[in-house]
Amino acid sequence: MSTHSVVSSEPEGSRSKPVGSGVVDCDIHPAASSPTEVAQYLPERWRKHVSTFGVRLPNQPTINIVPYPRMAPGHGMRMDSWPPNGGAPASDLGFMREQLLDACNIEFGILQPLSGGSMTTNQELGSAFCNAMNEWQLEKWTRKDKRLKGAICVAQEDADSAVATIERYAKNRDFVHIAIPTRTMEPFGRKRYWPIFEAAERWNLPICMHAPATGYHCNTPSGWASYYIEEHIAFSHPPQTIVTSMILEGVFERFTRLRIVLVEGGFAWVPPLAWRLDKQWQIMRDEVPHVKRPPSGYLREHFWFTTQPVEESERPSDLLDTIRWIGSDRLMFSTDYPHWDFDDPSRAFKIELSREDRKAILRDNAVALFRLNE
Amino acid sequence: MSRHVVARVGEIAPGQRKILEVSGRRIGVFHSNGEYFALLDRCPHQGASLCSGMLVSLVDSSEPGEYRMSRQAEMLRCPWHGWEFDIRTGQSWCDPAKVRVKTYLVTVEPGAELAKGPYVATTYSVTVEDDYVLVEI
Numbered sequence: 001m002s003t004h005s006v007v008s009s010e011p012e013g014s015r016s017k018p019v020g021s022g023v024v025d026c027d028i029h030p031a032a033s034s035p036t037e038v039a040q041y042l043p044e045r046w047r048k049h050v051s052t053f054g055v056r057l058p059n060q061p062t063i064n065i066v067p068y069p070r071m072a073p074g075h076g077m078r079m080d081s082w083p084p085n086g087g088a089p090a091s092d093l094g095f096m097r098e099q100l101l102d103a104c105n106i107e108f109g110i111l112q113p114l115s116g117g118s119m120t121t122n123q124e125l126g127s128a129f130c131n132a133m134n135e136w137q138l139e140k141w142t143r144k145d146k147r148l149k150g151a152i153c154v155a156q157e158d159a160d161s162a163v164a165t166i167e168r169y170a171k172n173r174d175f176v177h178i179a180i181p182t183r184t185m186e187p188f189g190r191k192r193y194w195p196i197f198e199a200a201e202r203w204n205l206p207i208c209m210h211a212p213a214t215g216y217h218c219n220t221p222s223g224w225a226s227y228y229i230e231e232h233i234a235f236s237h238p239p240q241t242i243v244t245s246m247i248l249e250g251v252f253e254r255f256t257r258l259r260i261v262l263v264e265g266g267f268a269w270v271p272p273l274a275w276r277l278d279k280q281w282q283i284m285r286d287e288v289p290h291v292k293r294p295p296s297g298y299l300r301e302h303f304w305f306t307t308q309p310v311e312e313s314e315r316p317s318d319l320l321d322t323i324r325w326i327g328s329d330r331l332m333f334s335t336d337y338p339h340w341d342f343d344d345p346s347r348a349f350k351i352e353l354s355r356e357d358r359k360a361i362l363r364d365n366a367v368a369l370f371r372l373n374e
Numbered sequence: 375m376s377r378h379v380v381a382r383v384g385e386i387a388p389g390q391r392k393i394l395e396v397s398g399r400r401i402g403v404f405h406s407n408g409e410y411f412a413l414l415d416r417c418p419h420q421g422a423s424l425c426s427g428m429l430v431s432l433v434d435s436s437e438p439g440e441y442r443m444s445r446q447a448e449m450l451r452c453p454w455h456g457w458e459f460d461i462r463t464g465q466s467w468c469d470p471a472k473v474r475v476k477t478y479l480v481t482v483e484p485g486a487e488l489a490k491g492p493y494v495a496t497t498y499s500v501t502v503e504d505d506y507v508l509v510e511i
Contacts, residue, residue, distance in 0.1 A: 079453030
């Protein structure tokens with residue numbers, strides 16, 4: 001009998017879940033078990049600063065809590081997500097495994113830590129805080145469960161420090177993307193951010209831009225909205241500014257391999273924005289001669305979108321059309337665990353996706369983009 | 375259709391619920407304002423454990439600045455996405471014609487009556503002195 005028999009050398013149980021059958025979740029929010037858990041990774045100078053002055057995030061009507069009261073109790077958490085052993089939702093790896101990774105057959109989970117460091121007005125502190133978040137992800141999550149993949153959190157408003165952070169962590173494949181929130185200080189195509197794009201391209205790392213509750217500006221261009229429902233709708237506005245700014249500033253003419261993932265900003269708005277950009281470009285392209293091709297081409301090549309919360313159109317076929325217009329190779333499944341608007345991979349799409357599209361959206365697109373098979 | 379003993383009267387306190395498996399289905403039995411209700415423990419939206427959700431009142435409004443509270447503790451709010459269901463009918467508040475969760479008939483009967491049968495009581499030994507909550511499935 002041949003000792004090279006592939007079938008007989010397969011470990012028990014591997015046949016029930018063939019390789020490639022799992023789900024990649026592109027939006028998991030890991031939490032700290034205590035308010036000081038991340039701060040312990042700060043250098044002494046900043047630990048002292050935080051204990052003396054605290055942390056102030058920009059443009060928040062309140063300090064250290066989300067600007068809008070969300071579903072109570074728990075500020076917008078899934079009501080069943082509190083770990084039985086205590087602590088905040090998504091602060092306990094054991095319970096995260098049970099409730100999310102194992103229950104939903106998650107082959108890889110991409111962490112989106114929503115680092116306050118990216119939005120701290122004291123930018124030196126912000127940079128130190130991002131480094132602390134990165135160390136915390138390694139120690140608490142990615143080294144303990146190989147399914148979990150981290151985000152290099154950076155203080156994007158100080159591009160030099162952001163690049164230094166990327167250089168420090170990019171070699172470690174526990175990190176598969178660079179995390180930047182969507183409400184940046186200036187439109188994201190501006191040259192002040194280009195050193196970050198250069199580093200992202202050098203290390204072949206996509207930049208994930210997650211819609212956060214906080215940011216350097218109000219949540220609508222006219223100021224703060226009244227209700228949480230409005231804030232939730234406003235998550236889809238900054239991504240449109242990002243797309244428009246990056247394309248029209250010529251970012252993708254310079255950085256031809258740069259890849260941007262827009263996380264939790266919705267996706268149904270993408271086709272009409274592309275149509276509008278192309279129409280205006282035909283008329284006004286002399287103003288932006290560095291934009292050499294129809295904007296929709298750059299959009300198609302450089303942007304990816306996570307799905308949660310999947311838009312639910314009145315007629316299911318409308319959503320299928322939308323997915324076809326964007327391209328099923330550009331959408332990536334996400335749960336948003338442990339937030340209340342969680343999507344379950346087996347139930348999130350209320351439409352009949354083809355087998356190929358389903359596999360691409362639930363797994364393969366993310367495996368390729370984040371290089372999860374390497 | 376069969377009738378199942380799911381609780382002894384007094385076991386589910388007012389405002390509380392009991393989630394259990396009956397005939398292979400997970401159901402929630404609620405005791406609200408002196409009445410009992412039973413629903414399938416599965417949200418028709420994305421499959422969450424609906425019966426772990428909060429019982430809330432119905433809030434509605436005739437115009438901005440005005441609101442009315444009614445139906446105290448008769449709306450069941452899903453712990454995931456907050457979809458609300460009427461515990462009397464199982465109808466969803468947002469789309470009552472199309473979206474509903476299965477409800478079951480609940481009755482309270484004295485043990486003396488039950489002793490005559492037929493009923494299914496896998497976890498209860500029915501005594502004639504007590505009253506019981508039954509669900510018809």
